[in-house]
Amino acid sequence: MAPRWHRLDLLDARSGALDGQLPAAPEEGLVAFPTPADRQPSLRVEGGVVVELDGRQAAEFDLIDRFIAAHGIDVDVADEAMAVASLDAARMLVDLFVPRTDIHRLARGWTPAKLAEIVGCLDAAESILATRKMRVRRSPSIQAHVTNRLDDPALLAADAATAVAFGFREIETTVPVAEHAAAAALAILIGSQVGVPGAITQCAIEEAAELDLGMRGLTTYAETISLYGTDSAFVDGDDTPWSKAFLTSAYASRGLKMRVTSGAGAEVLMGAAESSSMASLESRCVSLAWAIGAEGVQNGGIDGASVAGSVPNGFRELFAENLMVMIRGLESCSGNDTLVSESDLRRMARTMPTLLAGSDFLFSGFGSILRHDNMFGPSNLNGDDLDDYLTIQRDWGFDGVLRWPGEERIMSVRQRAAEACAAVWYRLSLGLIPPGRVNDAVEAASSRELTEDEPHAVSDAARTILDERISVLDAARALLEAGYRPEAEALLAVARHRLSGELLAPSAILDESLNVLSAYTDPNDYAGPGSGYRLSAAREAEIAATRNVLDPEVIRAEQAASAGSVELVEVGEAAVGVDASEVVVGVSPAFGLSLHRTLCGLTVGEALREVLAGVAEGGASARVVRIVGTVDVGMIGLSAARLAGSGIGIGLQSKGTALIHRRDLKPLQNLELYSVAPLLDRAAYRQLGRNAAEHALGGRPVPVQNPYTDEAITARYHARVVTLMRIERAASRAGAPAIDLEVRFDD
Amino acid sequence: MTEATTRPAEVVTARSGRPASEVTVEALAAGTLRTADIMISADVLRTQAAQAREHGYGPFADNLERAAEMTDLPDDEILTIYEALRPFRSTRSELDAIADRMETAGAVRCAALVREAADAYAARGVLRDGSAAIPPDLGS
Numbered sequence: 001m002a003p004r005w006h007r008l009d010l011l012d013a014r015s016g017a018l019d020g021q022l023p024a025a026p027e028e029g030l031v032a033f034p035t036p037a038d039r040q041p042s043l044r045v046e047g048g049v050v051v052e053l054d055g056r057q058a059a060e061f062d063l064i065d066r067f068i069a070a071h072g073i074d075v076d077v078a079d080e081a082m083a084v085a086s087l088d089a090a091r092m093l094v095d096l097f098v099p100r101t102d103i104h105r106l107a108r109g110w111t112p113a114k115l116a117e118i119v120g121c122l123d124a125a126e127s128i129l130a131t132r133k134m135r136v137r138r139s140p141s142i143q144a145h146v147t148n149r150l151d152d153p154a155l156l157a158a159d160a161a162t163a164v165a166f167g168f169r170e171i172e173t174t175v176p177v178a179e180h181a182a183a184a185a186l187a188i189l190i191g192s193q194v195g196v197p198g199a200i201t202q203c204a205i206e207e208a209a210e211l212d213l214g215m216r217g218l219t220t221y222a223e224t225i226s227l228y229g230t231d232s233a234f235v236d237g238d239d240t241p242w243s244k245a246f247l248t249s250a251y252a253s254r255g256l257k258m259r260v261t262s263g264a265g266a267e268v269l270m271g272a273a274e275s276s277s278m279a280s281l282e283s284r285c286v287s288l289a290w291a292i293g294a295e296g297v298q299n300g301g302i303d304g305a306s307v308a309g310s311v312p313n314g315f316r317e318l319f320a321e322n323l324m325v326m327i328r329g330l331e332s333c334s335g336n337d338t339l340v341s342e343s344d345l346r347r348m349a350r351t352m353p354t355l356l357a358g359s360d361f362l363f364s365g366f367g368s369i370l371r372h373d374n375m376f377g378p379s380n381l382n383g384d385d386l387d388d389y390l391t392i393q394r395d396w397g398f399d400g401v402l403r404w405p406g407e408e409r410i411m412s413v414r415q416r417a418a419e420a421c422a423a424v425w426y427r428l429s430l431g432l433i434p435p436g437r438v439n440d441a442v443e444a445a446s447s448r449e450l451t452e453d454e455p456h457a458v459s460d461a462a463r464t465i466l467d468e469r470i471s472v473l474d475a476a477r478a479l480l481e482a483g484y485r486p487e488a489e490a491l492l493a494v495a496r497h498r499l500s501g502e503l504l505a506p507s508a509i510l511d512e513s514l515n516v517l518s519a520y521t522d523p524n525d526y527a528g529p530g531s532g533y534r535l536s537a538a539r540e541a542e543i544a545a546t547r548n549v550l551d552p553e554v555i556r557a558e559q560a561a562s563a564g565s566v567e568l569v570e571v572g573e574a575a576v577g578v579d580a581s582e583v584v585v586g587v588s589p590a591f592g593l594s595l596h597r598t599l600c601g602l603t604v605g606e607a608l609r610e611v612l613a614g615v616a617e618g619g620a621s622a623r624v625v626r627i628v629g630t631v632d633v634g635m636i637g638l639s640a641a642r643l644a645g646s647g648i649g650i651g652l653q654s655k656g657t658a659l660i661h662r663r664d665l666k667p668l669q670n671l672e673l674y675s676v677a678p679l680l681d682r683a684a685y686r687q688l689g690r691n692a693a694e695h696a697l698g699g700r701p702v703p704v705q706n707p708y709t710d711e712a713i714t715a716r717y718h719a720r721v722v723t724l725m726r727i728e729r730a731a732s733r734a735g736a737p738a739i740d741l742e743v744r745f746d747d
Numbered sequence: 748m749t750e751a752t753t754r755p756a757e758v759v760t761a762r763s764g765r766p767a768s769e770v771t772v773e774a775l776a777a778g779t780l781r782t783a784d785i786m787i788s789a790d791v792l793r794t795q796a797a798q799a800r801e802h803g804y805g806p807f808a809d810n811l812e813r814a815a816e817m818t819d820l821p822d823d824e825i826l827t828i829y830e831a832l833r834p835f836r837s838t839r840s841e842l843d844a845i846a847d848r849m850e851t852a853g854a855v856r857c858a859a860l861v862r863e864a865a866d867a868y869a870a871r872g873v874l875r876d877g878s879a880a881i882p883p884d885l886g887s
Contacts, residue, residue, distance in 0.1 A: 252814030293810025
């Protein structure tokens with residue numbers, strides 16, 4: 001067999017190796033940004049009518065061209081807009097002295113091919129800056145997926161309330177069984193108003209059925225109104241630009257916020273890319289979204305994200321899709337809702353630019369539930385990732401919109417939401433959700449923990465909701481009668497906002513105080529450092545308070561609880577020894593006084609006992625001294641060596657770091673060093689003692705070696721080490737002499 | 748942090764004519780809230796359309812104006828028309844009939860959209876009587 005570098009076997013086993021990548025193939029639409037094979041930007045207007053669009057004459061217009069030409073080009077700015085060179089336009093996007101609104105005005109005259117060409121001029125960093133500047137709403141927001149494999153209503157309600165507690169402001173559900181939809185919509189509608197009012201909800205199902213739920217008030221917005229970049233994909237999707245335009249108006253006529261969905265890869269997956277680049281096709285979708293009058297677009301890959309991810313520059317294209325939406329002044333619901341890679345590194349690399357730049361919606365569905373319960377398919381980030389997400393938000397100080405609500409808060413909203421859902425079911429005669437089931441749902445990590453004993457309960461309930469024409473008013477009244485007045489009030493408050501029409505505005509959300517934040521009321525005014533959206537002090541504190549923040553007092557208490565492993569009696573000031581076989585063990589200032597346990601879990605007494613036993617085994621004598629003047633393990637070891645009759649000393653910190661030193665070496669030199677205290681054990685300390693003895697007796701021991709590790713050892717322990725070292729430091733006194741110690745073990 | 752300007756609820760009225768400020772739990776408990784009390788009115792949609800136009804959102808404003816016309820259409824009528832506008836569902840004359848009906852009902856903008864669709868569907872072969880299958884030029 002031919003020789004092979006063994007490391008390749010290891011790389012083959014990495015999760016990222018499962019991701020498929022493809023060579024660019026422009027003729028199949030497998031290319032991120034426009035190539036010369038794409039339609040080139042052009043626009044001709046005659047008598048106020050668009051007669052040429054991106055290289056096609058009116059007679060050749062397909063359905064999409066035709067709709068965009070009729071509704072999506074502002075002929076008053078078209079000539080001026082198209083005359084701006086694409087590179088100049090791209091520079092305007094990152095020029096902080098060019099107002100966002102100037103660009104929106106020009107964009108009204110840009111054709112789809114023109115806009116695709118413009119965003120293609122930006123590299124990754126420039127795309128981030130342009131996104132920071134161009135997004136419509138100043139305050140970022142975030143949407144959650146709340147679904148489960150059983151469509152269990154109590155779990156849906158509990159998980160919706162949990163999502164709201166974390167900070168999600170839009171909740172999207174869908175159902176694996178279509179006939180469950182109305183029951184799922186009702187469950188998240190209830191759960192979404194528990195604890196904090198005003199999160200809005202949607203249920204992604206077939207277009208007409210979804211509109212029907214909205215008309216009943218069981219949903220407050222919609223976004224899964226799919227657009228495609230080619231006629232054939234559009235028609236395969238059973239719609240046309242006109243049917244979608246009609247649907248868009250239908251939603252508005254019922255006071256429902258509505259955005260559309262598109263994204264690279266959809267056409268390629270349908271074999272209908274018509275040799276256009278992904279950015280070009282998506283730009284047609286975004287132009288069409290503008291032309292039909294949607295308030296925003298969910299894009300950035302969506303179901304086809306991994307197709308984009310398979311070609312060069314694919315992730316940058318996904319990000320550019322969101323930017324195109326923002327340039328047109330629409331709300332960006334920024335993808336990141338498809339698990340784009342098996343690799344944690346790649347999937348976070350895909351999402352990070354959105355987080356740094358900010359967006360109207362950072363995710364068009366962060367899977368707030370666990371991956372396996374996400375009925376859209378796993379999102380790029382899911383409930384499994386919440387702690388990491390909150391920590392990354394803390395690391396970079398961007399507003400990722402979420403927070404750690406605290407365990408008590410989570411349990412209280414879960415309980416209330418699941419009970420409220422059961423109460424509404426009871427009062428509306430939808431069925432009985434027994435208390436035991438409610439409690440199971442409250443505690444469940446996911447639907448895997450729930451039984452499937454009543455397979456028809458949810459579809460029966462959904463059927464009743466549809467047949468009895470149960471509406472949001474019925475749900476509100478049932479809540480009120482069952483004692484859930486705040487939730488009933490919240491539902492009515494959202495209804496009042498629907499009446500006012502303010503929720504229809506581009507980028508409109510309800511904040512947690514029920515203010516409408518939109519393109520009109522909260523416009524993004526970013527113009528460079530110090531401007532635009534900034535974190536308040538309160539929000540900074542919220543971001544800082546992640547779940548795993550260590551409390552130094554807890555560490556002190558843990559240490560105190562381990563006291564008593566050794567008694568170290570101060571005998572007097574230490575002097576230089578005369579015994580040529582003497583090894584001096586120097587312990588750190590707080591050793592056995594306020595610090596009692598090393599990082600590997602041994603008590604300080606156990607570690608010291610092993611070291612002393614090792615010295616004895618090696619045939620040398622030992623003396624223990626406390627080094628008070630320094631906390632540094634090298635200096636402790638050197639100080640000990642200078643006191644030792646043999647000139648050999650051991651330095652031992654309370655946290656367990658240890659070394660062997662010799663009196664003639666420089667402080668940072670040493671003979672042997674255990675630098676990775678968390679990985680040590682009794683045997684290691686004993687070996688260190690034996691080797692010190694051998695050095696003292698003039699031998700040549702085999703040096704101890706740190707154990708192998710692939711752990712993020714510093715990440716695991718440094719936060720703790722900082723507190724331990726602070727305690728050591730407090731116990732030290734500069735210039736103080738070493739103290740001889742008499743060592744007494746209990747047994 | 749944000750200067751959210753919320754329109755006072757009392758100036759907004761629902762399709763029923765009832766002020767939004769009366770959409771309260773008290774009314775709910777009394778059993779006097781009707782669906783039409785929580786349905787957006789054509790006037791509000793036209794106000795929103797005007798605001799959209801002021802902010803440079805022309806097509807969005809057009810959409811809201813169509814929506815204002817559609818507030819008078821019952822839910823099932825809307826679902827029916829939507830279905831008729833899907834590809835290969837309607838003949839030219841069926842779409843024209845829908846447009847006529849809407850025009851008579853005062854929904855002139857919606858009617859114009861349907862007529863425009865009929866023209867486009869005829870030109871691109873997505874009418875029901877135009878062709879049973881997707882014509883070759885759609886897939887090319």
